[in-house]
Amino acid sequence: MQIDIIETTGLGDRSYLVSDSGVGVVIDPQRDIDRVLALTEKRGVRIALVLETHLHNDYLTGGLELSGRVGADYVVPAGDSVAYERVPAADGDVLEAGPMRLRVLHTPGHTHHHVSYVLADADGAVQAVFTGGSMLYGSTGRTDLVGPEHTDELTHAQYRSVRRLADELPGGTPVFPTHGFGSFCSATPTSGDSSTVGDQAAVNPALTQDEQSFVDELIAGLTAIPAWYSHMGPGNAAGPAPVDLSAPRPVDPAELAGRLAAGEWVIDLRTRTAFAAGHLPGALNFELAIANFVTYVGWLVPWGAPLTLIGETEEQVAEARRELVRIGIDRLAGAAVGTPEDLTAGEQPVSYPVSDFAGLAAAVDADPALVVIDARRTDERAGGGVRGSRHIPIHELTDRIDEVPDGDVWVYCGSGYRAAIAASLLARTGRRPVLVDGGYGDPDTGAAAAGLHDASAIR
The missing domain is CATH 3.40.250.10 (Rhodanese-like domain)
Incomplete structure (x- = not known):
């Protein structure tokens, strides 16, 4: 049995491909499903199941498109109301894919209907648990994303869910969360790149504190919610459109100058020191090379506002486009490629110290x-x-x-x-x-x- 991790560092998330005997299961796939498809081809497996632990708040899922593309069953928590056909996952259900068995555990907290999937082999031996936004590495998923009126209830539920995982699973069970690698879906910073249920018993606040202390500490530590989160849950319930990774329309210097003059959001992807040394007047600097790029574009750019990219290369623009479609910024106004000197239309580049x-x-x-x-x-x-x-x-x-x-x-x-x-x-x-x-x-x-x-x- 093989478990492959698909990292999405820009959002602090992980997706997973589990494969055995030519059959694959995908958990919490990001929207750019070409990465998953390339990995399944490399492994020589057919995807039988695509599983969601919850309706995500920090990205648009690729699960609906992926399942349709490969003819797999699409499994979504039973309590979630969605606008498409799915296999509902309810507590105690067992899903089969080749020799693999996945038992559904209802683990509310991050959302009301959140589930975890316990992976076992054909003999029933537990191999791993996929915990989504429940048990993270040294933390848990945040509990305030559904709405402030639900936060207290969900925080108590999160405590009990993590305790249930620890009580029902062997201590040596590897834990594979979706969130917690820089994601704002984590209630507090996480630690480490791997862990087991037994490891968590010694470090996870839900397993080392009493319930009320855990609730009080988690709620007191909640930070600001990124602005784009409010669009992700509804988008995932409605069903995201198929992903489009095609190149944005080219924008020439004259058009670029007009957009800058109009005060539109024109984002320069270069490093902050390169930008400071010289940039087009009115351009804004969101450095692509840093993992926080998509977080702060999604947080600061008004939803649906025209967005134009400036990149040093076409590859840089393509990378930014991939990052942006993950949170539903699909329709870019265009992109320009080159140095500020290449792209000026009369006005000289400006700088600051x-x-x-x-x-x-x-x-x-x-x-x-x-x-x-x-x-x-x-x-x-x-x-x-x-x-x-x-x-x-x-x-x-x-x-x-x-x-x-x-x-x-x-x-x-x-x-x-x-x-x-x-x-x-x-x-x-x-x-x-x-x-x-x-x-x-x-x-x-x-x-x-x-x-x-x-x-x-x-x-």
Whole structure:
């Protein structure tokens, strides 16, 4: 029996292909199903079942299209209301695929109808459990995505679900979650790349705390929900359209200039330092090379707004397109390929400075009234920030841009990635940003090392 992991690092998720004797089972496939199809061809297997642990909140599934393409049964939790034919998975059901048996366990918490799948061989020996957004590595799936009125109920349910998994499965059972590798579907950060049920008994909060302590701690630690999440559940219930990975329509410099002048969302995919050194006026920097790309495009770009990409190569644009279709950003307005110098239509590229926390410390010492923006989330700011800085989380910046004075403004975050997005947004409005490119908590070069960390700067 072979279990293959299909990583989607941009969303912090994993899908799985389980195969035995030429038969395959796919669990929680992402929308770009060509990766799954290529893997099944490599393994020489026929997909018999496509399973969903839940209606996902952080991506559009490829399960409906995949099952139709290969003629497999499509299995979705029985309690979920969907607009397509499926095999309902209810607690206690056993699904068969060649010599494999998958027992359904109702494990509510991440959603009301969430299920896990216990994999056994033909002799009934348990081989693995696929836990979706239930038991994660050192954490659990968050419980506030269905709606705030359900959070308390679902958090109690999550505790009991994880306990059920631990009680009913052998300690040596390998755990294969869908979320938890940087996904915002995780209630708290996860740890490790593999684990067993027995391992989790020692580290998972649902297994080391009493129920009320777990509930109180999980709810207190919930962070902001990415904006695009509100579109994923309904999209998965309705059934996503077949994926389209074709190249966006080419945009020439004159058309690109018009879109920039109109204030449309034109995203430059280059590294933040390359962008800062020279970019088209009005372009915004969402660095593709970092795993957070799709998270922050989905979070910041208004849903359905025209979106144009600028890439250094066609391959870079294709990679960005793949990332975006996973969350349902299907209809791009177009794409341009080349350097800023190649794509200018009269206006020269512009730039802004890049510094670090040591440079920021020197600037603050020279001008205590310096405007400094902290673009981190509220939970990060709770641990303190740069003294004298103003806290405007990146996902709030477009709505709060008027709070930023005109003129020079330094901006930082936890790593430099979100600060780069913020700097480009500020530059588009005519302000003069300085990007602080570095890790806030880095022991050698971060804020504390530069003498800037203020534990009381929480507002």
